[in-house]
Amino acid sequence: MELIETIYNLDKEQLAVVRDILSQAINGELIGMSNFASLAGVVDDIHEKMEAIEHANCERGHAEGFIQISRQFDIDPEINLEGHYWKRVRDSFLTYANQKDLTACLIIQEVMLECFAVSMYHDIGHALQNEIGDLFRAISEEEKEHIEHSIELLRSEWNKDPEGFIEKAEGIHWDCMTILAEWTAAEHVHCRCGVCADHCVKENLHRIGLTVASLRGNSLNLYLRTLDRIGLPPQKTLEWVINLPA
Secondary structure, three states: OOOOOOHHHOOHHHHHHHHHHHHHHHHHHHHHHHHHHHHHHHOOOHHHHHHHHHHHHHHHHHHHHHHHHHHHOOOOOOOOOOOHHHHHHHHHHHHHHOOOOHHHHHHHHHHHHHHHHHHHHHHHHHHOOOHHHHHHHHHHHHHHHHHHHHHHHHHHHHHHOHHHHHHHHHHHHHHHHHHHHHHOOOOOOOOOOOOOOOOOHHHHHHHHOOOHHHHHHHHHHHHHHHHHHHOOOHHHHHHHHHOOOO
């Protein structure tokens, strides 16, 4: 794979891909910020409230970082939290937040969304060996801390009631992971996601040495490994992933 060593080496088509990737990343971080902010408003425990606010501020900082580097290189990202996929993710999270279901909220935000962020940011960062790539790699490392945080908390919930936890996790998987799977499917009916500028960015990832298949596969692999570390049986979680929209 040819590495792009400086932003100024990007041709017009490559720059369009980077613009769409930054747009998706900014929207994802803002959704994460909003999710944690909503969680802070519904949980009762004061320590959980403070932790949610801290995490919301972390996501805000990541969004600011992507916005600032976009401005630095005169890239105009699309910020649209009403986009087809991001709005559905947000609505899914709010369903559980309004029920004060902290476990479900952690699974969506700190397992599902963070596994995709950590994996994709890592892959994008290594494809773009430039200033933008440096930022993606740095944020990927920071997001790993959220996954580690969730594993500790969710493993405790798993130990209390393994069967009940499996049932809950499976329901959340079909509610929210289905959306992320459709977003990263090779073919889908909703190509106009409301974030990409012109054509779906998935069609042009090859211009920077990436494919949607590799980004998706690596993200789902991290998701499976994270569920395994929490305690869920791999034979069940693998079946869940195999049956996601492809």
